[in-house]
Amino acid sequence: MGTYDYQTYDVIKPRELDGQRSDAPVVIVGAGPIGLAAAIDLALQGIKTIVVDDNNVVSVGSRAICWAKRSLEIFDRLGVGQRMLEKGVTWQLGRVHVGDEQVYTFDLLPEAGHQYPAFINLQQYYVEQYLIERCADFPDLIEIRFKNKVVAVRNQPDQVELDLETPFGDYTLNAQWLIACDGAKSFVRDALGLQFKGQVFDEQFLIADIKMEADFPSERWFWFMPTFHPGQSALLHKQPDNIYRIDLQLGADADVALEKQPERVIPRIKKVVGERPFELDWVSVYQFRCAKLDRFVHDRVVFAGDSAHVVSPFGARGGNGGIHDIDNLGWKLARVVRGEADTSLMETYNQERVYGSEENIRNSTWTTQYMSPETSVATLFRDAVLDLAKTRAFARRMVNAGRLSVPCVLEEFALQTPSPAISTVRTGQVCPDAPLSLNGRPQWLLPMLGGAFKLLCVGCEIRVNGLESIVIGDGGYEDATGKAVKDYGQGVYLIRPDQHVAAQWTAPTESDILSALARAGGEQC
Amino acid sequence: MLNLDYNFADQHDQLYNELLLLHDGLDADQSQALNARLILILMNHIGDADVLREAFKAAQL
Ligand SMILES: Cc1cc2nc3c(=O)[nH]c(=O)nc-3n(C[C@H](O)[C@H](O)[C@H](O)COP(=O)(O)OP(=O)(O)OC[C@H]3O[C@@H](n4cnc5c(N)ncnc54)[C@H](O)[C@@H]3O)c2cc1C
Numbered sequence: 001m002g003t004y005d006y007q008t009y010d011v012i013k014p015r016e017l018d019g020q021r022s023d024a025p026v027v028i029v030g031a032g033p034i035g036l037a038a039a040i041d042l043a044l045q046g047i048k049t050i051v052v053d054d055n056n057v058v059s060v061g062s063r064a065i066c067w068a069k070r071s072l073e074i075f076d077r078l079g080v081g082q083r084m085l086e087k088g089v090t091w092q093l094g095r096v097h098v099g100d101e102q103v104y105t106f107d108l109l110p111e112a113g114h115q116y117p118a119f120i121n122l123q124q125y126y127v128e129q130y131l132i133e134r135c136a137d138f139p140d141l142i143e144i145r146f147k148n149k150v151v152a153v154r155n156q157p158d159q160v161e162l163d164l165e166t167p168f169g170d171y172t173l174n175a176q177w178l179i180a181c182d183g184a185k186s187f188v189r190d191a192l193g194l195q196f197k198g199q200v201f202d203e204q205f206l207i208a209d210i211k212m213e214a215d216f217p218s219e220r221w222f223w224f225m226p227t228f229h230p231g232q233s234a235l236l237h238k239q240p241d242n243i244y245r246i247d248l249q250l251g252a253d254a255d256v257a258l259e260k261q262p263e264r265v266i267p268r269i270k271k272v273v274g275e276r277p278f279e280l281d282w283v284s285v286y287q288f289r290c291a292k293l294d295r296f297v298h299d300r301v302v303f304a305g306d307s308a309h310v311v312s313p314f315g316a317r318g319g320n321g322g323i324h325d326i327d328n329l330g331w332k333l334a335r336v337v338r339g340e341a342d343t344s345l346m347e348t349y350n351q352e353r354v355y356g357s358e359e360n361i362r363n364s365t366w367t368t369q370y371m372s373p374e375t376s377v378a379t380l381f382r383d384a385v386l387d388l389a390k391t392r393a394f395a396r397r398m399v400n401a402g403r404l405s406v407p408c409v410l411e412e413f414a415l416q417t418p419s420p421a422i423s424t425v426r427t428g429q430v431c432p433d434a435p436l437s438l439n440g441r442p443q444w445l446l447p448m449l450g451g452a453f454k455l456l457c458v459g460c461e462i463r464v465n466g467l468e469s470i471v472i473g474d475g476g477y478e479d480a481t482g483k484a485v486k487d488y489g490q491g492v493y494l495i496r497p498d499q500h501v502a503a504q505w506t507a508p509t510e511s512d513i514l515s516a517l518a519r520a521g522g523e524q525c
Numbered sequence: 526m527l528n529l530d531y532n533f534a535d536q537h538d539q540l541y542n543e544l545l546l547l548h549d550g551l552d553a554d555q556s557q558a559l560n561a562r563l564i565l566i567l568m569n570h571i572g573d574a575d576v577l578r579e580a581f582k583a584a585q586l
Contacts, residue, residue, distance in 0.1 A: 398538075
């Protein structure tokens with residue numbers, strides 16, 4: 001089984017076993033999408049990392065497929081966004097059926113003027129492969145050590161020590177910081193004795209990837225109680241390489257071992273896709289949970305991705321949420337390692353991403369409860385919404401087949417300078433993209449905003465020492481479509497390295513800007 | 526006129542969840558009774574007989 005050609009990556013003897021030392025200030029545990037993204041983000045900041053993983057292949061089987069617009073923008077900053085876009089299946093239309101009748105369609109990005117679409121579908125193994133290949137662009141800054149398994153962690157106030165097992169022998173590594181990206185079953189989390197609190201859902205889901213020649217459009221099709229799968233829900237989604245993802249709700253009592261048997265799976269899938277020939281690429285049965293750590297920073301150990309939080313996959317908030325973690329973490333940790341900010345900046349990572357993950361968990365929990373109601377009252381109301389949705393527009397919006405991942409707004413947190421909004425763009429929000437040009441050459445706004453603090457000046461020009469200004473209008477970039485002015489109005493924005501707005505003004509003084517910059521950079525938090 | 530356009534100001538998931546939480550720990554009869562009380566409270570709030578009759582019809586599908 002399997003269309004993707006899984007490569008095994010070279011396993012190299014760690015230099016510690018030859019009596020040498022490493023000087024990377026940061027060790028990342030886990031070479032999943034989140035750990036790899038962390039290594040690249042830190043490399044872009046000039047920070048050296050060692051990534052250790054107990055395995056030497058990319059993610060096997062059916063896991064993440066949906067990558068949301070905001071994650072693609074982050075992947076773009078990391079240097080893999082275009083490659084993902086080219087390979088991925090772009091989609092933005094969702095169709096929701098009740099029984100066999102379509103009751104609802106939603107278009108996720110009706111507005112033009114963004115470089116990246118609402119969503120692409122791309123198998124997790126491709127994403128990890130692209131990230132591993134991107135890491136190779138930083139040979140002096142990123143070292144990936146495959147088949148290096150962490151077996152002990154000693155977290156100290158000013159450094160961290162970990163023991164590793166490798167095919168060549170065991171050794172110990174020291175670092176200033178450890179980022180635990182070791183997934184939902186995180187060893188590091190257990191080693192620190194941290195609780196992972198949340199809720200397990202009884203419902204079981206069959207998740208299958210099939211290979212099939214078909215002309216299904218690039219859309220997300222969801223069914224509540226279709227005749228081909230009575231009483232349960234079903235989802236069909238297209239991926240590259242003629243692979244389709246099918247999720248079938250099986251109920252709480254389904255027998256996992258039995259349901260994974262091809263002789264059970266194939267007839268179920270035939271009912272979805274009809275008589276078209278197909279091959280099974282991967283099949284698994286999952287039970288989902290929503291859980292998180294109370295805190296993501298514990299002395300010198302920082303949690304990101306599934307080690308910090310897990311959600312049911314129906315809003316595509318797992319991998320996407322983890323990528324948002326790294327976007328928030330990379331520049332902060334780099335500033336702390338470089339000595340530009342003290343460790344209190346790490347506390348803002350904790351606060352902002354705990355908040356983000358709570359939003360993701362809340363939404364995923366609501367969706368899961370809606371899709372697989374656990375009480376008779378919940379079923380009663382769910383069915384009432386579905387009945388009304390056939391004729392009533394208001395009820396259609398209440399049908400919850402997944403509220404898909406969106407970035408959160410960080411307005412209330414310490415790094416942002418409270419300021420009245422001068423446009424529709426709120427402080428703490430991710431900057432909306434806009435198509436610009438300079439001397440006739442097209443240029444998207446967002447790629448100019450990442451990586452460092454920047455000033456975005458719309459319809460005016462302000463320059464402050466040590467801060468790059470991006471000027472739109474007024475002799476700077478042209479905004480031919482008017483989208484930038486429509487969104488941003490006229491004024492000045494301080495933009496964080498993760499493209500969130502830290503402050504905004506119509507006419508700031510230099511000292512307004514410098515104090516907002518000091519605050520956003522963690523000098524006053 | 527009965528408003529059948531969307532009118533939840535983006536709070537529908539939150540409020541739907543709160544509605545279900547009201548039923549936590551209730552048996553079927555208690556849930557029914559709660560729903561009945563809730564309908565009566567909302568009817569009183571609306572007050573307008575024409576609107577309510579339109580709603581009765583809409584609920585019959
Ligand atoms: C069926 C399904 C569908 C999903 N669909 C989506 C989706 O559409 N969109 C989305 O955004 N997300 C989705 N997700 C979630 C997504 O797969 C995860 O959120 C994502 O994999 C998390 O990445 P990670 O890097 O945090 O962890 P992982 O991908 O789990 O990586 C952890 C890594 O750590 C390594 N490791 C573990 N322990 C150790 C140790 N002791 N020493 C060294 N290394 C170790 C592991 O080998 C692994 O490589 C889905 C998940 C499932 C199961």
